[in-house]
Amino acid sequence: MPTFANSERIFQTAMQLLPGGVNSPVRAWGAVGLSPRVIARGEGARLYDVDGNSYLDYVGSWGPLILGHAHPRVVAAVQEAAARGTSFGAPTPGEVELAQVLLGAVPGLEMVRLVSSGTEACMSALRLARGATGRGRVIKFDGCYHGHADSFLVAAGSGVLTHAIPGSPGVPPEIAELTLSLPYNDLDAVARALKTYSGEVAAIFVEPVAGNMGVVPPKPGFLEGLRRLCDQEGVILVFDEVITGFRVAWGGAQSLYGIKPDLTCLGKIIGGGLPVGAYGGKRELMARMAPSGPVYQAGTLSGNPVAVAAGLATLETLVEPDSYDELEEKGAWLARELAAAAARQGAGVTINRVGSMLTVFCTKAPVTNLEEAKGSDLRQFQTFFQGMLAEGVYLPCSQFEAWFVSTAHRQEDLEYTVAAAERVWSRMAGK
Numbered sequence: 001m002p003t004f005a006n007s008e009r010i011f012q013t014a015m016q017l018l019p020g021g022v023n024s025p026v027r028a029w030g031a032v033g034l035s036p037r038v039i040a041r042g043e044g045a046r047l048y049d050v051d052g053n054s055y056l057d058y059v060g061s062w063g064p065l066i067l068g069h070a071h072p073r074v075v076a077a078v079q080e081a082a083a084r085g086t087s088f089g090a091p092t093p094g095e096v097e098l099a100q101v102l103l104g105a106v107p108g109l110e111m112v113r114l115v116s117s118g119t120e121a122c123m124s125a126l127r128l129a130r131g132a133t134g135r136g137r138v139i140k141f142d143g144c145y146h147g148h149a150d151s152f153l154v155a156a157g158s159g160v161l162t163h164a165i166p167g168s169p170g171v172p173p174e175i176a177e178l179t180l181s182l183p184y185n186d187l188d189a190v191a192r193a194l195k196t197y198s199g200e201v202a203a204i205f206v207e208p209v210a211g212n213m214g215v216v217p218p219k220p221g222f223l224e225g226l227r228r229l230c231d232q233e234g235v236i237l238v239f240d241e242v243i244t245g246f247r248v249a250w251g252g253a254q255s256l257y258g259i260k261p262d263l264t265c266l267g268k269i270i271g272g273g274l275p276v277g278a279y280g281g282k283r284e285l286m287a288r289m290a291p292s293g294p295v296y297q298a299g300t301l302s303g304n305p306v307a308v309a310a311g312l313a314t315l316e317t318l319v320e321p322d323s324y325d326e327l328e329e330k331g332a333w334l335a336r337e338l339a340a341a342a343a344r345q346g347a348g349v350t351i352n353r354v355g356s357m358l359t360v361f362c363t364k365a366p367v368t369n370l371e372e373a374k375g376s377d378l379r380q381f382q383t384f385f386q387g388m389l390a391e392g393v394y395l396p397c398s399q400f401e402a403w404f405v406s407t408a409h410r411q412e413d414l415e416y417t418v419a420a421a422e423r424v425w426s427r428m429a430g431k
């Protein structure tokens with residue numbers, strides 16, 4: 001019988017020292033009625049908690065670990081970089097190499113700035129858009145999450161949604177009022193908003209494949225329509241590819257769907273599990289960033305050489321041509337077989353997937369926006385989560401997050417996952 005005594009003990013201490021015992025809210029497992037497992041280490045597709053229990057991991061640190069945990073090339077790159085010094089606050093060869101890789105891969109990037117998180121990337125891109133247009137308003141979409149900068153904590157997804165936080169205290173109404181949050185996949189709503197606030201909107205931020213209300217793909221024509229409306233209205237189109245960048249394709253969702261944004265935000269995979277974010281786009285826009293232009297943004301550890309080494313090692317490993325074919329095949333197989341197992345057991349689920357990111361929604365209805373995602377049965381989700389954990393499968397602790405398949409997940413891991421899900425759904429059906 002597995003024990004969790006060390007997890008419990010450590011987490012009790014953490015609860016005294018850290019708000020909710022965590023350094024990021026979604027990790028607190030508030031939505032699944034359990035204390036979180038305290039993780040000792042990861043290797044490949046597996047996590048190991050401080051009591052020695054092992055789990056097949058579909059969180060992947062919320063997306064960065066597309067190669068799985070402790071990939072030898074990443075570990076070696078980090079060790080070599082750290083041995084040369086961890087930070088200089090000066091230009092380094094690695095940040096130039098990473099910028100070259102990003103510009104070579106992502107169609108919309110002509111120039112890029114490295115930062116230390118996706119939040120910083122999105123926050124800086126918004127300031128740039130406002131600085132470049134002289135406009136104050138921003139449009140986002142319900143259930144999309146662009147980090148925790150004030151302007152984005154309006155109808156946000158991820159932890160804000162998981163914990164049913166209506167926005168956040170501390171965001172002045174004068175700031176929140178500048179953010180318009182519209183239903184995802186609803187072009188008419190965007191057109192109406194741009195008409196109502198004509199000349200006032202600096203940018204539209206969109207997750208080109210939403211990952212923070214669970215996975216919700218763009219409807220055909222949605223991204224094209226945003227591009228057209230932004231061109232018509234002089235609005236800057238920002239693709240937040242913090243999740244989708246190098247996840248759904250080497251060139252991100254913008255290469256998958258063939259739509260070029262004006263600015264792109266990146267994070268997660270480009271740091272290989274260490275803190276790296278980036279924002280970039282048209283040269284004439286990025287040239288406005290200090291010191292070449294007047295829009296200010298800075299960071300002590302931006303482009304950190306150790307983090308950049310982890311990102312470069314990850315991207316150099318990923319670019320092998322078959323990586324994305326492999327991730328697509330694994331994602332498609334898993335989604336297809338989970339759906340078949342759910343049908344066999346009479347579990348009403350909808351599975352949305354793009355590449356190696358997917359969500360099993362506990363609803364039979366289609367999920368194309370936040371309202372439909374919120375139609376999921378959260379008690380059913382909690383029971384499924386707990387059942388899968390007991391089977392040794394570590395899923396995102398929220399209905400409104402994505403499962404991530406890595407190159408480290410082997411076919412037998414996927415087969416085990418489907419068999420475990422079928423056992424859990426069978427027990428849930430009282431069989």
Ligand code: KE4
Nearest residue numbers: 024026062117118119145146147158242243
């Ligand atoms: P970070 O500041 O957490 O590096 O990135 C913010 C961010 C921006 N844009 C998108 C599309 C994102 O998904 C995120 C962060 N994602 C969440 C989970 N989906 C991070 C997990 C957490 O908050 O602990």
